[in-house]
Amino acid sequence: MAEQSLERARALIELGRSDEARVMLGRILALEPEDAEALLALSLAEADDEPRSSLETARRVLALEPENLQALLLCVDACHELNRVKEAEHYARLAVAEAPWLGAAHAGLAQALGRRRGRGRYKEAKETAQRAIELDPQGAFGYVAAGNVEMAHGEWKEAERWYRKALDVDPSDRNAQINLVTAQESRGRISPALTEAVALLQTDPRDKYALEVLHETVYTTVVHLLWIAAVFLIVAAVIRGE
Known part of the structure; x- marks a missing residue:
């Protein structure tokens, strides 16, 4: 019965019904609090909305199984969400x-290194992202990690290039889609950024990250328009004064 409930919970997570999955997993863990598979599923269900809880749950798995790869990767993702960069690097190195054959592990490490200061870290981050791509050229995560490394260091054009490569591999990758908009906006390419942001919401109108990106893009657009209007008014005033 517990195995069937666990499979049902995993299916709910796949369908995006994480709240229901958490309830079901809570019942399983009430009876078997050290069920590592149920804890892994719970950490995954918590990952999007509750990164702090996801991290603590994944750590419970590691207390039971210190070499559990999925738990380590969940810790990496949660630490990134919580901006706990040193911890993200720690778990990624583990x-x-x-x-060492897994591209996703190298991608997580590259992203952590990219957010650390120092030229040596930047170089290692780029090399690690490249290693992730070499290990899995058909996975978008390596290209996204490379873009994130460049974006963390203000290299917006390079970041945009990597995100486009990620989307060539997987046009539906949400991280690449959202970060591409951010890179375009940071480069002052407001019109493409606004177009991409609207496209994201057409795919999923409830996507909170896409909504945030759209809000920031529209705000930046308005600021730019107000600045242009102010410049025209100043120029007009100068001309009239002459």
């Missing part, structure tokens, strides 16, 4: 040591 994941790489556990699975």
Whole structure:
């Protein structure tokens, strides 16, 4: 019965019904609090909306199974969401040591290194992202990680290039879609950024990240328009004064 409930919870997570999955997993864990598979599923269900809880749940798995790769990767993702960069690097290095063949582990490490200061970190981050791409050229995560490294260092044009490569591999990758808009906006390319932001919401009108990106893009557009209007008014005043 517990196995069937666990499979049902996993299916609910796949369908985006994480709230229902959490309730079901809570019942399983009430009876078997050290069920590592149920804890992993719970951490995954918490990942999008409750990164702090996801991290703590994944740590419970690691207390039971210190080399559990999925738990390590969930810790990496949660730490990134919580801006706990040193911890993200720690868990990512453990994941790489556990699975040096896994591109996703290298991608997580690249992103953590990219957010650390220092030229040496930047170089290592770029090399690690490249390693992720080499290990899995058909996975978008390596290209996204490379873009995130460049964006963390203000290299917006390079970041945009990597996000476009990620979308060539997987046009539906949400991280690449959202970060592409951010890179375009940061480069002052407001019109493409606004178009991409609207396209994101057409795909999923409830996407909170897309809504935030659209809000920021519209705000930036309005600021630019107000600045242009102010310049025209100043020029007109100068001309009239002459």
